[in-house]
């Protein structure tokens with residue numbers, strides 16, 4: 208039922224438009240598309256322009272949202288717009304400052320990095336977006352790893368805040384690219400990915416993944432470069448590359464067959480089979496699985512004990528194991544990235560991204 212019992216007037220609509228600009232909290236893309244569609248429907252009526260081309264991702268998502276309103280009358284659209292803004296404004300004013308904002312160390316916007324008990328913990332901190340990795344986040348993780356390689360910590364942990372470990376590459380990274388810039392951006396993406404994965408290949412200290420929930424895409428593939436992988440029994444491991452028109456990265460085309468054998472690796476990397484934590488453990492990708500209810504307690508007790516081991520001996524052992532494979536891993540990384548650079552320009556990949564975004568545009 209509409210909240211403005213008498214029906215929203217033009218004045219209510221204009222005031223709602225001003226209120227939107229004052230929102231402190233970003234309402235997210237889905238809501239923004241909804242607002243856009245209702246605005247267009249109110250001011251121009253049903254969608255009356257040709258559908259933008261396949262590479263014009265943003266305008267296509269906007270067009271889809273508007274078009275989905277069909278013949279909704281202008282007055283109803285205006286009412287819905289005003290009601291939606293009213294809901295957003297009330298949740299905006301009641302929203303509290305997130306507690307983790309206080310704990311953040313300076314220098315990182317997308318991570319919380321802490322050091323305690325000779326353990327440096329790098330926590331991905333975009334829980335509302337399932338810790339999807341933005342370009343800024345890739346860069347900050349590289350910076351945090353670089354700093355951790357030089358600090359006095361014994362172990363380094365990567366984990367996620369919220370219910371997900373990470374949903375992998377942020378698919379919005381493929382947005383906002385003007386048509387003529389696609390090739391250049393694909394090249395930049397491949398360079399970023401090469402450097403990101405390279406940091407994990409070269410990292411000199413023991414790396415531990417604390418997988419607090421589901422993991423997708425690149426957050427799974429790089430696990431082959433970690434020394435320990437502890438998972439909650441709520442975690443899942445999913446690499447839907449073929450569905451996304453993409454191909455494996457993170458050196459997984461090499462590490463996964465070595466870890467779990469050719470047949471199981473193919474099922475994951477080619478056919479996108481999602482593994483439970485226990486399956487991933489049985490296949491050697493995960494070191495140990497813990498019940499979710501005691502996960503943090505058990506894992507951190509274990510890690511604190513490990514962090515007391517002789518530091519230099521631990522680091523030398525890690526480097527001896529890794530050095531045998533370093534050159535090969537860098538070559539695999541380069542090969543995977545050049546294939547992916549091409550894949551990102553393919554219709555299959557574009558269509559998969561558009562399909563994810565249109566799911567968001569559904570009203």
Ligand SMILES: CCCCC/C=C/C(=O)SCCNC(=O)CCNC(=O)[C@H](O)C(C)(C)COP(=O)(O)OP(=O)(O)OC[C@H]1O[C@@H](n2cnc3c(N)ncnc32)[C@H](O)[C@@H]1OP(=O)(O)O
Pocket residue numbers: 234235236237335336337339340374375376377378379380396397399400423424425426447448451456563567
């Ligand atoms: C440059 C280097 C490139 C490296 C190459 C890497 C490749 C990969 O990592 S491929 C894997 C990419 N990831 C995905 O395909 C996952 C996409 N996301 C999903 O399928 C789902 O969001 C989900 C299964 C992870 C979670 O579903 P659900 O529980 O229904 O939650 P929501 O979908 O409502 O998600 C909440 C919120 O977060 C946004 N979001 C989640 N994951 C991503 C993502 N990977 N990219 C962009 N946005 C993501 C989602 O859109 C929701 O946002 P709002 O609608 O604004 O609330």
